Amino acid sequence: MKMPPWLSGLLGKGNSKALAAPILIVLLLAMMVLPLPAFVLDLFFTFNIALSVIVLLTSLYTVKPLDFMAFPAILLVSTMLRLSLNVASTRVVLTEGHTGGAAAGHVIEAFGHFLIGGNYTVGIVVFVILTIINFTVVTKGAGRIAEVGARFALDAMPGKQMAIDADLNAGLIGEQDAKRRRQEVAQEAEFYGAMDGASKYVRGDAVAGIMVTLINVIGGLVIGILQHDMAFADAMKNYTLLAIGDGLVAQLPSLIISTAAGVVVSRVASDQDVGTQVVGQLFAKPQVLAITAGIIGGMGIIPGMPNVVFLMLAGVLGGAAYVLNKRQKQAVVAAEEAAAAAPAAAAAAAAAAPENEEATWKDVMPVDTLGLEVGYRLIPLVDKGQGGELLKRIKGIRKKFAQEVGFLAPPVHIRDNLELKPSAYRITLKGVEVGAGEAMNGQFLAINPGMATGTLPGLVTTDPAFGLPAIWIDAGLRDDAQNMGYTVVDAGTVIATHLNHLITTHASELLGRMEVQALLDHLAKDTPKLVEDLVPKVVTLSALQKVLQNLLGEGVHIRDMRTIIETLSEFAAHTADPNELTAQVRIALGRAIVQQLFPGTNELAVMTLDNRLERLLMQAMAGGGDVAGIEPGLADTLAMQAGAAAAQQEQLGLTPVLLVPAPLRTLLSRFLRRGLPQLKVLSHSEIPETKTIRVTSLVGAPA
Incomplete structure (x- = not known):
């Protein structure tokens, strides 16, 4: 049947599955309100049993809980389906129960007669036992596991998020993978929380099942005796069997669904389903099987015990233990032979090398970068x-x-x-x-x-x-x-x-001339004129390599090659000193450098030099000196106080950055880099005007 255009437009292309939920809700409401014939009841009761079996098998073949995220919603819907069927069957039992056991359909009749032998006393006992098992054992245990799982999932979220961030920073995963894994961490906590709440529906369903059964028995007796003039014994038999059959046909799927819930929340996530895990771990140790075989065999030889059954099972377990032990020994021997063959193969290869050949340039092996x-x-x-x-x-x-x-x-x-x-x-x-x-x-x-x-x-x-x-x-x-x-x-x-x-x-040592040339060739595909005007007309390839190495040595990324080349084109005509050219490039890249060190903030928490120390260093620079060659006591004080200030910054969760005048930046960075690689040195000219500076400590200030 072709879908009407208005309905097709409402659902969207390929989204006809969206009709399932509204249709199901309408059916549940209809079952509660409209009278259903016995055949339709049979159909829905059979569907309820099939649905519970499907859910159980799906949970057994689920590898991890998040693969069955729809389970809490399915748990709620299946509970509402059973309650709706209880209401619909109650209506039929009370109105047609006087006609016989098939009044409410053949499914209820089968559960009321064949499964419990037509004895309503046995039926009551079986029904109560199933309800107690479902209510106090399976559902309560699954709910407790879900509650603890939700708590542990929430407690573990920070550690898992840090692990994801570490993998992302290390380049092991991409941004999309990190986003997916963060979503899985959040979904895991939400899943266990939803399971904890959904298990309350099943417990309520068990209580409702007992109450509905009692109401059906009492109501049936009243209606049968007063309205249909039935004898007490006949009314008791008819309505009790129908009520017990109705309760059993509802409680059996409820118990199956509860078992599925326990399987989902109690399993440990791995790359195997529950069946593979159980067989692979429970029967993996031959010692366990051998000892069990001995115990069962000892019990089998006791007079009065079922000797044949016990001895037969002991023989099966002993045989399984022997086979497993033999396979494990073969695996160990194969592993030892493989491990021993590795060095032997290497020695044989070395011995097989020709000893009489003359040395050639082929023997000179290039060093791997x-x-x-x-x-x-x-x-x-x-x-x-x-x-x-x-x-x-x-x-x-x-x-x-x-x-x-x-x-x-x-x-x-x-x-x-x-x-x-x-x-x-x-x-x-x-x-x-x-x-x-x-x-x-x-x-x-x-x-x-x-x-x-x-x-x-x-x-x-x-x-x-x-x-x-x-x-x-x-x-x-x-x-x-x-x-x-x-x-x-x-x-x-x-x-x-x-x-x-x-x-x-x-990174600076990995950038050789070949890498620089490859970088220029890649850039020339988009801006060929810019590259042609710079190398080798303005700067040589070696000078460009030195500038790029200076930037990388201080942790500055060189992604913005266009800005670097344009800056070198402007200043290389005035100076050929790579250090001075690097300083000019850093100024041009100032916004990117600051963003790399202080992402997402306009306030820069930095350290600065004390005025007196700054003047001493500036005087040393004016006299043509070098920071590394100043008076040793002052150099030690500078290094020690800079290290203490950087450690204080790190304790506060701040990036250790020292802000100095432009003439001092290069030499101070070179002097402090050896002992304090985490400390970054910026000059005032590299700070964008839109940024606010907050001084956190002074290096060189008197104690």
């Missing part, structure tokens, strides 16, 4: 065949570095090094080690950002990138660590973060 060497236990992280995630993360680091800093970093050459510890790695720059650490593959590093509470069992260490206190923990403690406020990352993320930190720190 960036290198990453790993121990053999970390090989799975960098092996494509084993799904190494670190390779993808390194690609993300280079892409993020290019987008933020302004040039493409050299590729990272990865190799295994059998001389390293099995879980160790080292990062090299032009063949020289610039960073090293250990990463426990299969474990997680819980980093204390300064606000974590509680202690965790594991190997105590420090974060290799930033030196924060950390602990290597097992995967099962990940959620506990996040709830305590730790930032939890895997081994691949540890290496990737360390690599990203070192690439950013040594």
Whole structure:
């Protein structure tokens, strides 16, 4: 049937599923108000049972709770459906119950006769037991788990958000992935909160089921005896069986739905469904199966016990234990052979090298600009065949570095090094080690950002990138660590973060002539005339490289190459000194530099020099001196007080920035950079006029 144009326009193209909810609400209201024939009741009762089974199976095959986010709403709708059916069936039971057991349909008749043998006493007991199980065990437990899960999810949100921000800053994920993960964190807390509230509907449904059944029995007796002149025994039998059948046909789907709710909220998120988890973990240890087989077998030989059943089950368990033990030994032997074959293969390759050949220029191997060497236990992280995630993360680091800093970093050459510890790695720059650490593959590093509470069992260490206190923990403690406020990352993320930190720190050394030329070629595609007029007519390629390296050495991004080239074109005719040209470029990039150091604020909280110290330094500059060559006592005082002021700024959550006159900026930055790499030195001429300056401390002021 073709949809009317007005309805099609209202729903929008391809959005006919939006009709499901309004139609369902209308059906629920209709069942409560309009009388339904027995066949329609049978149809709806059957649908209710099928719906509960579908929900249970869906929950069993769900990998993580957020994959079934619609469950709280489904829980509410299924509860309302059962209550509507109770109202509709009550109307039929009370009006047609005197005619016999099939008055309210064959489904209720089947539950009232065949399932409980037509004995309403047995039916009452079974109905009460099912209601108690649903009300006091399943629903109450699921509601409690949902309540605790919601609390833990809220407590863990700061740690998870920090982990997302750390991955984003390290270039491991993009902005879209970070947005999606933040949304998942918020949805997780909302889901458990909704489940906690939705479970109250099921508990209320259980209470309502008891009350409706009692009302049906009492009302049926009154109507049967007074209106239809039935004997008490006949009325009791007819109406009680119908009421119990009605209650059972409603309570069975309710129990199934409650079980599904318990499965959803009680499972731990992983990449496996519940069935795979249970089989893979419950029957994974042959020792457990063997001991159980012994206990069951011992019980089977006791006189008076069902010996055949017990001994049969003991035999099955013992056989399963033997098979599992054999498979595990074969896996261990295969792993040991593979580990032993790696160094043997390397030695054989080395021995196979020709010894009598003359040395040639092919033997001179070029030094890799960036290198990453790993121990053999970390090989799975960098092996494509084993799904190494670190390779993808390194690609993300280079892409993020290019987008933020302004040039493409050299590729990272990865190799295994059998001389390293099995879980160790080292990062090299032009063949020289610039960073090293250990990463426990299969474990997680819980980093204390300064606000974590509680202690965790594991190997105590420090974060290799930033030196924060950390602990290597097992995967099962990940959620506990996040709830305590730790930032939890895997081994691949540890290496990737360390690599990203070192690439950013040594950006100036990564910018060689080849990179500068590639940067100019890329820029020439959009502004060829601008590049042609600068290099080599105004400045040489080496001079441009030096200016760009000076900027990168002080943490200034070079994305705005157009401004850099235009500034050099203007001032390179007056001076060829790279330091002076760098100072002019910094002034032109002042707005970007300030935004990089003080994002999202117009007030700049900075440190400045005391007037007397400033005059001494200016006099030294006027006399042709250098800050590094001034009187040693004054240099020590300057470095010590600058370090103390920078530490105070960091404790206040502020970026340590020292604001000085323009003639002092270059030399002070060079002098303080070695001992205080986190301290940034700005000149007054680099501050935009729209910014407000707030002085937080004076360097060189008397104590």
